Amino acid sequence: MRKEYMMTPGPTPVPAEVLLSQARPMFHHRTPRFTELLISIEEGLKYIFETKNDVFIFASSGTGVMESSVVNLLSSGDKVICCSNGKFGDRLVKLNETYGMNVIKLEYPWEQVVNPADIKRELDANPDIKAVFVVQSETSTGILNDVKAIGEIVKDYDAVLVVDSITGIGAVECKADEWNLDVVMTGSQKGLMMPPGLAAISVSEKAWTAVEKSTLPKFYFSWKKYADSLHKSEPTTPFTPAVSLIVGLGEAINLMRNEGLENIIKRHAILAEATRAGVEAMGLKLFAPPEGRGNAVTPAWIPDGVDGGKLVKLLKSEYGITVAGGQDYLKGKIFRIGHLGYFDRFDIITTLAGVEMVLAKMDYPVTSGIGVQAAEKVFMDNPF
Ligand SMILES: Cc1ncc(COP(=O)(O)O)c(C=O)c1O
Incomplete structure (x- = not known):
């Protein structure tokens, strides 16, 4: 017998209560039972996103709602800013380019945070910018971008602020209304402790004015269709x-409601701090800079002389621990320990112990x- 430990930043482990609830017999969605469930979920998502705005749920992965933000807010040729300091920032660029946007790329080395002052500079220089896209918690690097500061800037312009908080929501503070984040999105297989397959997105009043002007074609991902259904006397999809x-x-x-949002975020902060402390105590270097370390995932450099791919493989094959490797140019150079969602202290202890044992096996002095x-x-x- 071997136990499996999934220490990845998505998919993430799913609590037994959640898994079992999905094994119940199917019921029809055009029923009072579904409407009641949808209303309570809507309230719950508003609590988690810290918003009074509608939050729409799509049967898609996170990329689906990323795409929905482009097709609902924009028209071909619109000028947008895309901030990119990692793989998912790059995806925002690619998505916007796919739909023919005029993209102003604010690109940073992957070890750096996005600089809000650069956004202000571009907004001042280009009053016709329609939207600013940024990833809050960059899963490929563990970097946390300061979307609060960015919101404080963008609120004074016509542009809409679109935040990919796919690994932010439920792990770090992300106050949609208070921070003026017009569009915020997440995926189910992350901080929501669910299997993959759902994605959720909140839409502000300012964003709705952009939706009115958007001419890009949309059907399944049309926010208006979801809003119309949600606002019926018997809300539905x-x-x-x-x-x-x-x-x-x-x-x-x-x-999540039982634990409380503040406690959830505190738990994530402590798990992240413990992971960082453990990794550094082993003599490994953290990837993310101190000013931009998030709570969802901890990436560390693979030490010199150690085969990064082998480290990840041995953790899995010897001890059943799945961590994530590096992506793109960081493949083989970093490994990433996820602690986002249904994670507790001993998940971290187990993983650190596994890393120590694998490093020892690979003759790294630890x-x-x-x-x-x-x-x-x-x-x-x-304590928490
Ligand atoms: C920050 C971020 N954005 C977007 C995505 C894309 O989501 P999905 O893989 O669910 O399409 C991910 C997935 O890992 C992510 O971490």
């Missing part, structure tokens, strides 16, 4: 929803237990 996933989401939201000890100290100093 325009198309067949992923009923079982929606049931699971209801259960996941119950768990004192047995040194990372675990550092993480334990963080946990003992910061």
